[in-house]
Structures are given as C-alpha cells and as structure tokens.
Amino acid sequence: MGLTANWxxxxxxxxxxxxxxxxxxxxxxxxxxxxLLVTDRALASLPITAQALDVLEGAxxxxxxxSGVDANPTEANMHAGLEMYRAGGxxxxxxxxxGSALDLGKMIALMVDQPVSVWDLEDVGDWWTRANPxxxxxxxxxxxxxxxxxxxxxxxxxxxxxxHRKKIIFHPKLMPVVTICDPELTIGxxxxxxxxxxxxxxxxxxxxxxxxxYHPMSHGIALEGMRLVLENLPRVYDTPDDLEARANMMSAAxxxxxxxxxxxxxxxxxxxxxxxxxxxxxxxxxxxxxxMVLEFNRPAIEDRMARAAAYLGIAGGxxxxxxxxxxxxxxxxxxxxLTSLGVExxxxxxxxxxxxxxxxxxxxxxxxxxxxxxxxxxxxx
Numbered sequence: 001m002g003l004t005a006n007w008x009x010x011x012x013x014x015x016x017x018x019x020x021x022x023x024x025x026x027x028x029x030x031x032x033x034x035x036l037l038v039t040d041r042a043l044a045s046l047p048i049t050a051q052a053l054d055v056l057e058g059a060x061x062x063x064x065x066x067s068g069v070d071a072n073p074t075e076a077n078m079h080a081g082l083e084m085y086r087a088g089g090x091x092x093x094x095x096x097x098x099g100s101a102l103d104l105g106k107m108i109a110l111m112v113d114q115p116v117s118v119w120d121l122e123d124v125g126d127w128w129t130r131a132n133p134x135x136x137x138x139x140x141x142x143x144x145x146x147x148x149x150x151x152x153x154x155x156x157x158x159x160x161x162x163x164h165r166k167k168i169i170f171h172p173k174l175m176p177v178v179t180i181c182d183p184e185l186t187i188g189x190x191x192x193x194x195x196x197x198x199x200x201x202x203x204x205x206x207x208x209x210x211x212x213x214y215h216p217m218s219h220g221i222a223l224e225g226m227r228l229v230l231e232n233l234p235r236v237y238d239t240p241d242d243l244e245a246r247a248n249m250m251s252a253a254x255x256x257x258x259x260x261x262x263x264x265x266x267x268x269x270x271x272x273x274x275x276x277x278x279x280x281x282x283x284x285x286x287x288x289x290x291x292m293v294l295e296f297n298r299p300a301i302e303d304r305m306a307r308a309a310a311y312l313g314i315a316g317g318x319x320x321x322x323x324x325x326x327x328x329x330x331x332x333x334x335x336x337x338l339t340s341l342g343v344e345x346x347x348x349x350x351x352x353x354x355x356x357x358x359x360x361x362x363x364x365x366x367x368x369x370x371x372x373x374x375x376x377x378x379x380x381x
Contacts, residue, residue, distance in 0.1 A: 263363020
C-alpha cells in the first residue's frame, strides 16, 4: 500500500491556569538543580517572568536568567547564552517565552558540549546523529504565547547571521522533558502579538492539513486545531482576559506543532527567508502570505478544504474558508502584502532561492519550482 511513515508524539504536558507554580517541582523531578531561565528582552522585565523566577528561588534553585534573545535569534545569541550557562554551572534550561526564547533555550541546551557546530545539526537527513546526545541538557518549556508550538517540538529555528538564512536545527532530545502550559501567562500579550501568534498556529494547522504526506493522526489534530483558532482567536483579541479562550488557543498552538510533523508548505517557505532578511514577526508574515498561498495551492487542495470547511461550519467550501482568512486579516489589521512589510522587489530572486532551500518546501501540495515560487512572491507583493 505504500503507507509507511515514522511518527513521534509529544512529551509530558502540565496544562492549566496557575500551573507555573509547579515549575520548581518539575525541575527537581527531572534532576535540574541549577536551571538557567532563557527568555527574550521584552519578557525579562515583566511580572510573569519575575513570578517564574520567584518560584525557582523559593525552592532553592536560584534565579538565573539570560535574556539576550533577538526576535529572530542568531548563533551570536546562542553563544552569549552558552557563556552564561557554563559560567553559572547550570544543569538544565527553562525555556520561557514565545517561539524565539523557546528555540534559543533549546539551542543552548543542545550545544553545551558538542563536538560539532550547530550548523552541522541542521534538519537534513540524519545529521542529528552527529551530536553527542549525552551532553544535551534537559529542557523545561514554558510558553507565554499561543502560536509557535515549540514547546512540543524536537527542533528550533536559528538564523545564520552571515547568510541571513533561517535554519531548522533538529535533535530528538530537543523535545522538552516537561512542558508547562499555563494560559494565565498569555493574558498580558499585546493585541498584535496575540493576533500574529494566533495566525501562526492557524498556519501550522492549515499547512499540516494540506500536506500530502501520510500522517492521519496529525491530519485530525490539524483539523481540530483550525477549529479552536477560528473560534477562539477573535475572542482573545477582543477580550484579552478570557481565560477559557486563552486556554483553547494554547492548546491549538501545541496542536499545530504536533500536526506539522505531517509537513508545512509554501506559507513557511516564504515567511522564513522574509523573517531572516527583514526581521519581521513570523506569525504576522505567515498571515500576510496565507491567502496568496491558498490560491496558489487551490488546484491541489480545493476538495480537501471543502471537507475542512464543512467540519468548521463554514459555508462555501474553499471560497468560504478563503473568505474567513481574509476576514481575520482585516479584523487584526494584518498588512495587505509583503510590500507593506518592507520587502523590496529587487530582493525577490534571492528570497526565491532561500525559499527553495527551506525544508518546509517539501510539504507543499503543489511542487515548488524556481519559476512558480518567484511568481508566488510577486503575487504577495
């Protein structure tokens, strides 16, 4: 039949409001006695971060924090974090924040004592086997946004500052040993971050659902994840302290990352190089290109999207779903095109080459070529 695949599913997840209080107990349970909390600059001074550090300090685990994380983290951020990790004699990482902080926390845990460069561990073939698994530090993930889903993933995205390429670094032991999903931590997100991260979760679910690869478990999770986003993202945007909707969005984010084991596609293949070159917000960039990619993929996905629309309670099949995406973009004031994000037409050739190198290409329902990818970029301008 040809139905052959390799599947791996997530980790221990402690889900619920107020569960950040369990952070120290979970550290101790997995043998971490001197954690380094890794977060971004914006989060470092916020009360939720102080709350997490108070929990650690109150249990005798110190309050060490590294916050040198850029919006699109680079190897320079990683090396600075590694310096602090080694100098402090740490034995585990608490990755705390949005996708950037979670990914960089993973990179620090991975590269504590490796015989190879981080670029030698890119998600290509079996390159991950080059790493020494015994030196990878344990990771506890605490997401404070509802989008990336990195808290349930075995990879992290790191930008090569020399080439401006976003690279996916993979190792099975990058899966956090414990994830604490506390929706209370997401209440203070600015509206544009709530929207951007929520659209990222939608993009993950949508692309996984449309990917032609065989993974029926992820396929089903992607479909339900789309439902949760469409029903709850407008609620949290309008009413930021709606804890039930926040919890559903946090679930959808994790579901999106579980689902995209089935594959991503052109939305991410385009947005990764744009983020690397122009430092744009990843989820917002996904939202900008989403309708153009839907139209591009329409010949291959029209019937599938009609089935999704029926499940999601959307009339009109593909066109109805497309209209729903456009309505969300309008509601959240998403920029209309890549030109609005500052992308210059003179860069389209190099962006096309970068997109074709992105691993997300392989999951797109319509095979990406140099010609049609360039044309897709032009349609997004």
